[in-house]
Amino acid sequence: MSIPSPEPAPPAALEGFGETGGPDTALITRLAHELWSEIAPVLDAPGLAAPAVAPAVPAVPHGLAGAYPASTPEYAPPVHPATQPAAPAAPGGTDSGAAGASNAHPFGEPRCDAFGRPVASPAPVRLPHQPAPGPESFATPSYYFIREPAVPTPAALPAASALSGPAFDVESVRRDFPALHQQVNGKPLVWLDNAATTHKPQAVIDATSRFYGRDNSNIHRAAHALAARSTDLYEGGREKVRQFLGAADAKEIIFTRGTTEAINLVANTYGQKNIGAGDEILLTRLEHHANIVPWQLLAQRTGALIRVVPINDRGELILEEFVRLFSPRTRIVAVTHVSNALGTINPVESIIAFAHARGVPVLVDGAQSTPHLPINVQALDADFFVFSGHKIFAPTGIGALYGKAALLESLPPWQGGGHMIRDVTFERTIYQHAPEKFEAGTPDIAGVVGLGAAIDYLFKVGIPAIAAYEHALLEYATQALATLPGLRPIGTARHKASVLSFVIPGVPNESIAKHLDQQGIAVRAGHHCAQPAQRHFGLESTVRPSLAFYNTNAEVDALVAALHELPRK
Numbered sequence: 127m128s129i130p131s132p133e134p135a136p137p138a139a140l141e142g143f144g145e146t147g148g149p150d151t152a153l154i155t156r157l158a159h160e161l162w163s164e165i166a167p168v169l170d171a172p173g174l175a176a177p178a179v180a181p182a183v184p185a186v187p188h189g190l191a192g193a194y195p196a197s198t199p200e201y202a203p204p205v206h207p208a209t210q211p212a213a214p215a216a217p218g219g220t221d222s223g224a225a226g227a228s229n230a231h232p233f234g235e236p237r238c239d240a241f242g243r244p245v246a247s248p249a250p251v252r253l254p255h256q257p258a259p260g261p262e263s264f265a266t267p268s269y270y271f272i273r274e275p276a277v278p279t280p281a282a283l284p285a286a287s288a289l290s291g292p293a294f295d296v297e298s299v300r301r302d303f304p305a306l307h308q309q310v311n312g313k314p315l316v317w318l319d320n321a322a323t324t325h326k327p328q329a330v331i332d333a334t335s336r337f338y339g340r341d342n343s344n345i346h347r348a349a350h351a352l353a354a355r356s357t358d359l360y361e362g363g364r365e366k367v368r369q370f371l372g373a374a375d376a377k378e379i380i381f382t383r384g385t386t387e388a389i390n391l392v393a394n395t396y397g398q399k400n401i402g403a404g405d406e407i408l409l410t411r412l413e414h415h416a417n418i419v420p421w422q423l424l425a426q427r428t429g430a431l432i433r434v435v436p437i438n439d440r441g442e443l444i445l446e447e448f449v450r451l452f453s454p455r456t457r458i459v460a461v462t463h464v465s466n467a468l469g470t471i472n473p474v475e476s477i478i479a480f481a482h483a484r485g486v487p488v489l490v491d492g493a494q495s496t497p498h499l500p501i502n503v504q505a506l507d508a509d510f511f512v513f514s515g516h517k518i519f520a521p522t523g524i525g526a527l528y529g530k531a532a533l534l535e536s537l538p539p540w541q542g543g544g545h546m547i548r549d550v551t552f553e554r555t556i557y558q559h560a561p562e563k564f565e566a567g568t569p570d571i572a573g574v575v576g577l578g579a580a581i582d583y584l585f586k587v588g589i590p591a592i593a594a595y596e597h598a599l600l601e602y603a604t605q606a607l608a609t610l611p612g613l614r615p616i617g618t619a620r621h622k623a624s625v626l627s628f629v630i631p632g633v634p635n636e637s638i639a640k641h642l643d644q645q646g647i648a649v650r651a652g653h654h655c656a657q658p659a660q661r662h663f664g665l666e667s668t669v670r671p672s673l674a675f676y677n678t679n680a681e682v683d684a685l686v687a688a689l690h691e692l693p694r695k
């Protein structure tokens with residue numbers, strides 16, 4: 127069995143490169159200005175400013191046409207296992223089993239929703255809080271515009287009460303998170319390590335334990351009631367992720383262990399197939415190691431080259447350099463949406479539009495944007511988008527890769543095993559379509575159930591309300607930290623989310639984090655798996671408080687008060 131492997135068409139005529147392939151500096155300047163003029167309003171408008179209309183780029187970038195086959199004719203279209211008719215037994219095995227065709231389970235057990243409640247129809251339902259795909263929903267990141275920090279006076283700081291309101295009741299939200307209500311070192315826990323991982327609402331804990339207490343079964347492989355229930359829960363989780371990301375089709379969602387595994391999947395499939403010796407992978411200095419090392423491993427295997435877009439001293443990408451580094455050999459751009467070390471929100475929609483106009487796909491690392499920003503992969507026109515469940519209040523060990531359907535279909539599998547096959551002999555294997563093709567073996571079913579519950583929870587609270595609340599909290603915290611003598615903020619991008627990295631010269635970061643821990647305040651000190659970003663500032667590590675929507679002004683006050691008491695030489 128050979129996987130259809132159309133070669134990507136050579137990139138269409140590349141603006142920015144002269145006849146010789148060398149850079150045309152005048153054109154680069156013009157392109158950078160074009161890119162900048164798209165982005166500048168976002169940075170300059172007071173408070174609001176993401177582009178109202180998503181950049182108009184072709185749905186299938188012209189230069190990628192060859193990599194996006196319309197169909198793979200030797201396969202039947204993928205069928206949801208819960209609705210496909212009973213398949214004939216695969217030769218020599220039982221792995222092709224499917225449940226009954228109707229909505230009712232063949233043994234009388236009704237189909238269940240993600241909470242195990244019987245449902246009449248498995249048809250996907252748009253959740254009330256899910257923004258419709260489209261440019262309007264994508265305009266919301268403008269909540270994260272952050273003004274130049276003014277020299278704060280106590281009167282200038284917003285009152286805590288101003289941050290809570292009918293749209294968002296932080297005290298009510300906090301009651302949903304049991305882990306927040308504990309003492310650490312004799313003090314109430316203040317959890318400001320959200321960029322590393324988040325705490326879980328009771329709804330997620332309950333959904334996960336209900337799965338093990340009632341529904342536990344392997345999926346897709348047996349005609350019994352519990353298998354049908356857990357299959358429905360698992361596929362229901364996929365539908366929730368589809369809605370969370372604004373994807374067109376649930377088959378574009380592949381479950382992974384998290385962001386790291388999702389990027390490795392893309393590097394090992396798209397990269398292995400389409401990137402060869404002398405080709406270039408365009409990254410940025412803001413990347414987490416998870417979006418560097420998989421590409422380095424690929425480059426070592428294939429002879430490809432890594433190019434890196436530098437940053438300025440605020441921690442923003444230098445877009446002129448992005449344009450300059452983009453070359454006829456660029457085969458993929460992989461960029462973080464939000465920097466985990468600095469909090470910078472990157473203009474990924476413009477980066478994608480620029481790359482698509484030159485026939486190059488873009489992977490967006492959404493590990494730090496999904497907890498804070500409404501996401502719509504169709505409005506972004508991202509080719510790949512990855513995130514981790516544990517950063518959005520779901521369990522560890524589960525996450526997802528979004529990939530455009532045609533792109534996923536064009537890729538080879540990366541791990542072999544059960545569930546990803548249609549038929550196996552010793553001579554050859556016929557694979558399933560996406561997503562099954564990329565989900566070999568027994569997946570983290572309980573993790574998917576927990577992820578679905580976390581998404582339900584986020585929709586219930588309201589992601590736009592979360593974004594607005596966090597924006598105010600970030601402004602408050604930025605101004606409050608600026609009152610500390612000698613504190614050097616690291617990462618002062620004008621468009622920023624959640625992260626408040628800093629150093630205090632003369633005091634080791636580790637000592638600061640330990641001192642805060644004594645006060646019950648959890649922050650991270652270290653390189654945050656983003657050493658290239660730290661080193662831009664001449665640092666090996668920072669102290670990084672990071673916010674979530676359950677944090678409060680009072681917790682920020684506790685942080686600042688504890689820092690005022692920091693022993694200094």
Ligand SMILES: Cc1ncc(COP(=O)(O)O)c(C=O)c1O
Nearest residue numbers: 384385386414416466493494514
């Ligand atoms: C921006 C970014 N990318 C990737 C990762 C890796 O995520 P995970 O360890 O959940 O795979 C992280 C984790 O901190 C991150 O912040």
